[in-house]
Amino acid sequence: MTGTDRLGLALSWVIALGCVIFLMLPIVITLAASFTSSAVYTLPPPEWSLRWYQSLERRSGLWEAVTLSLNLAVVSTVISLILGTLAAIAVTRGSFRGREAIATFTVSPLMMPGLVVGVALLQFFREIGLRDAYVSLLLGHIVITLPFVMRTLLASMAAFDFSLVDAARTLGLSYPRAILQVLVPNLAPAYLTGGLFAFLASMDNYPISIFLTDARNKTLPIKMLQYLEEQPDPSLAAISSGLILLACIVLVIGSRTVGLNRMIQG
Amino acid sequence: MTGRAERIGLLALPGLSFLAVIYALPLFMLLLKSVQIDGQFSIAEYIAFFSDSYNLSVLWRTLRVALLTTGLALIIAYPTAIIMARAKGFWLSVFLVAMVLPMSVGVVVKAFAWTILFRTRGVLNDTLMSLGITDAPIRMLFTETALIIGAANVFLPFMVLPIYAVLRQMDSRLPEAAASLGATPVFRFMNVTLPLSLPGVVAGCAFTFSLAISMYVIPSLIVGERQQTLSMLTARSFLYLRNEALGATISSILLLIAISVVLASSWAANRLGARQ
Numbered sequence: 001m002t003g004t005d006r007l008g009l010a011l012s013w014v015i016a017l018g019c020v021i022f023l024m025l026p027i028v029i030t031l032a033a034s035f036t037s038s039a040v041y042t043l044p045p046p047e048w049s050l051r052w053y054q055s056l057e058r059r060s061g062l063w064e065a066v067t068l069s070l071n072l073a074v075v076s077t078v079i080s081l082i083l084g085t086l087a088a089i090a091v092t093r094g095s096f097r098g099r100e101a102i103a104t105f106t107v108s109p110l111m112m113p114g115l116v117v118g119v120a121l122l123q124f125f126r127e128i129g130l131r132d133a134y135v136s137l138l139l140g141h142i143v144i145t146l147p148f149v150m151r152t153l154l155a156s157m158a159a160f161d162f163s164l165v166d167a168a169r170t171l172g173l174s175y176p177r178a179i180l181q182v183l184v185p186n187l188a189p190a191y192l193t194g195g196l197f198a199f200l201a202s203m204d205n206y207p208i209s210i211f212l213t214d215a216r217n218k219t220l221p222i223k224m225l226q227y228l229e230e231q232p233d234p235s236l237a238a239i240s241s242g243l244i245l246l247a248c249i250v251l252v253i254g255s256r257t258v259g260l261n262r263m264i265q266g
Numbered sequence: 267m268t269g270r271a272e273r274i275g276l277l278a279l280p281g282l283s284f285l286a287v288i289y290a291l292p293l294f295m296l297l298l299k300s301v302q303i304d305g306q307f308s309i310a311e312y313i314a315f316f317s318d319s320y321n322l323s324v325l326w327r328t329l330r331v332a333l334l335t336t337g338l339a340l341i342i343a344y345p346t347a348i349i350m351a352r353a354k355g356f357w358l359s360v361f362l363v364a365m366v367l368p369m370s371v372g373v374v375v376k377a378f379a380w381t382i383l384f385r386t387r388g389v390l391n392d393t394l395m396s397l398g399i400t401d402a403p404i405r406m407l408f409t410e411t412a413l414i415i416g417a418a419n420v421f422l423p424f425m426v427l428p429i430y431a432v433l434r435q436m437d438s439r440l441p442e443a444a445a446s447l448g449a450t451p452v453f454r455f456m457n458v459t460l461p462l463s464l465p466g467v468v469a470g471c472a473f474t475f476s477l478a479i480s481m482y483v484i485p486s487l488i489v490g491e492r493q494q495t496l497s498m499l500t501a502r503s504f505l506y507l508r509n510e511a512l513g514a515t516i517s518s519i520l521l522l523i524a525i526s527v528v529l530a531s532s533w534a535a536n537r538l539g540a541r542q
Contacts, residue, residue, distance in 0.1 A: 004451040008455075015349075016345055016348075016361070018342070019342050022342070022419060023365070023368045023419065024367070024368070025383070026375070026419065027376075029379045029382055030382070033382055041385065087282060089277050091278060093274045094274045095275070096275040105282075111472075111473070111527070111528050112521070113476075113497065113517070114480065114482070116500070117289065117292075119517045124291065127295070139288050140288075146284075197369075200370050206374060207480075207483070224378070225486075237382070240378060240379070243375050244371055260362035260366060261358075263366055264362065264365060264430075
């Protein structure tokens with residue numbers, strides 16, 4: 001190794017470690033701020049306390065927002081997994097033209113401005129007379145979750161040996177059963193990572209949801225931004241810490257079952 | 267078994283028709299609406315938008331912030347991806363956790379954390395003052411620099427991971443082979459590592475830029491209403507001003523920018539793929 005090599009490598013290490021610290025900074029700050037005893041954000045906290053976690057009980061509408069967000073995330077992810085499985089099989093195994101275009105189209109909502117999709121859906125639902133906020137939100141959240149599922153399923157099905165499905169059919173299983181009992185278990189890692197990231201994307205979405213809510217159906221991110229405007233005390237850091245805990249659980253499940261390296265390949 | 271491959275194509279129908287009706291059609295109708303006034307074709311809304319100097323300043327700010335965010339993210343991400351691609355064992359896990367955990371934590375949480383950091387009496391100013399770098403607190407929240415730092419932080423994993431993925435696939439013996447043939451480190455980087463990593467750089471930049479151009483939560487929390495971006499202007503014209511014609515025009519402009527980024531990046535990816 002020459003001197004220039006070593007210098008370049010050392011510099012890269014400094015930036016890489018700085019990058020790790022930079023990425024973790026918001027998470028650490030939020031956790032620290034949530035355990036403060038003070039009524040304002042002072043770091044490090046003058047004294048540690050759980051008072052802001054206890055104060056969450058008195059936050060009106062918080063529980064409703066959490067359950068609505070969880071409900072939307074679970075239902076939309078499950079629907080996306082079903083629609084995504086069928087579409088990914090069609091793209092991988094079909095022989096029709098335009099399969100590449102279909103693959104691009106189904107993943108494209110990831111690259112579209114969320115706010116614009118939200119505006120478009122708001123006007124469209126109004127046009128067709130759909131007034132139910134829950135149904136509107138659910139339809140919107142399927143648009144959010146489907147591309148995450150499609151991306152991982154398309155990648156993993158491209159490498160899947162479909163002769164296993166054919167073998168199962170020769171042994172007497174119907175096509176749907178063969179898919180459920182052979183393909184799905186074999187692609188479990190893809191289902192898990194695609195499903196988890198889809199779930200998290202739905203939980204976090206603000207730009208689409210904001211156009212589809214009404215006074216009674218407010219998702220957690222919408223509620224959090226509302227609290228931030230009305231009463232920005234450290235209880236918001238406590239809610240955020242709850243969401244960080246959720247992310248940590250996802251990370252542990254993901255790394256235990258499929259490994260971190262596979263999670264990021266989605 | 268003839269025709270089964272064709273019939274398998276039918277499995278795409280539920281998902282495709284869902285996206286066609288609940289995603290493509292609404293976007294198309296939005297575009298259509300932006301070039302219509304009372305059912306007649308008209309680009310008057312666009313002319314009105316582009317002849318207003320305030321709107322132009324918002325457009326320019328949005329593009330500038332997205333470009334600087336992408337640039338900052340790339341500067342941090344590229345060396346990180348190089349180190350990550352060479353890392354093994356413990357260090358690889360550290361880097362992977364540092365990417366996946368922030369990606370799993372929502373934008374709302376992270377943007378909120380940056381407002382705590384950037385507060386005038388916040389952690390950053392306290393640190394700077396105790397280090398003696400500054401005497402009085404600096405105003406950071408509500409500045410464009412703060413916005414770029416916060417946005418780069420949120421989008422960084424989307425820049426690192428595509429570059430990491432291509433570098434990881436690269437045969438590590440290539441730079442070594444070049445070195446054994448007497449290539450200098452700079453020559454090696456410019457002629458081996460950099461060209462091979464370009465597809466990852468293009469993918470990362472395209473993704474980061476399209477996220478940054480349309481971000482909404484991050485600017486509303488970090489810079490607030492005083493410095494609007496295109497997304498904030500869209501939301502405001504729909505939710506507060508009730509000026510739907512303006513909102514439809516701005517969101518169409520955002521949509522067209524996003525589509526051009528996608529097309530440009532896939533064109534660049536094809537060019538790079540053809541060259542190699």
